Amino acid sequence: MKAARSSTLEHWESYWRGHQDLDRTYSTGGRLEREILSEGPVEGRRVLEVGAGSGRDSLGLARAGATAVVVDYSPASLELVRRQARGPGATVHLVRANALALPFRDGTFDVVFHQGLLEHFRDPRPLLAENARVVRRGGRVVVDVPQTFHPYTVMKKALIAANKWFAGWETQFTPRALERLLDETGLRVRRTYGAWMVPGLGYRVTRELLKRAGVVLPLEPRGPRWWDGMWSRFRERFGRTRLALYTCHVIGTVAEKP
Secondary structure, three states, X not given: OOOOOOOOHHHHHHHHHOOOOHHHOOOOOOHHHHHHHOOOOOOOOEEEEEOXXXXXXXXXXXXXXXXXXXXXXXXXXXXXXXXXXXXXXXXEEEXXXXXXXOOOOOOOEEEEEEXXXXXXOOOOHHHHHHHHHHEEEEEEEEEEEEEOOOHHHHHHHHHHHOOOOOOOOOOOEOHHHHHHHHHHOOOEEEEEEEEOOOOOHHHHHHHXXXXXXXXXXXXXXXXXXXXXHXXXXXHHHHOOOOHHHHHOOEEEEEEEXX
């Protein structure tokens, strides 16, 4: 069996060059932006996104008044963020750097956050320690990762074993494991949130297969109104429980630096 390939700079350059059309790319739906804003207003605050990717959450925070900085080691990723930041009120400072050696002084930022990053580190503790170093006391560190108990994990593991996964090697976390990592870094966990995959995994896989055959489906299917209403009510009630975290596609932890 071949070993799963690592997520190299060359790999991510190729990935982001192939995902320049964001209208055809799934996003977090502003999830991290919402979670950060739920902690309080960001106007005048300094926020750092590590491993920026498309940078859409940072752009939203910049429009809410934050001084936003994004760090990535991929020039293609940073170019994607720069291109989006041309509009009014969307100024974002771009920094090309290593996430394990951030070029900032201790306590520089009010908020440090990332998604789609931690799971690519076989030892995530140095990354979290660097996050904790550059956030001020009383500031927030928000970490967003794939959740273990989901069909997505089964599919991902099979593709990694076949050396076919788009992101190279990566792992996943249970809510408790993620919280424990933040605790071990010296951060105080405030809360853990989760998000379901919308649209579902079946639709996404079908869309990808048809796209390769030249058939392009919309990013999201249109369901009947009665279903949308029923699903929203269920999601609102069940989503408040701890159990719901173990059904989510992704989870995140909001921690504070004491």
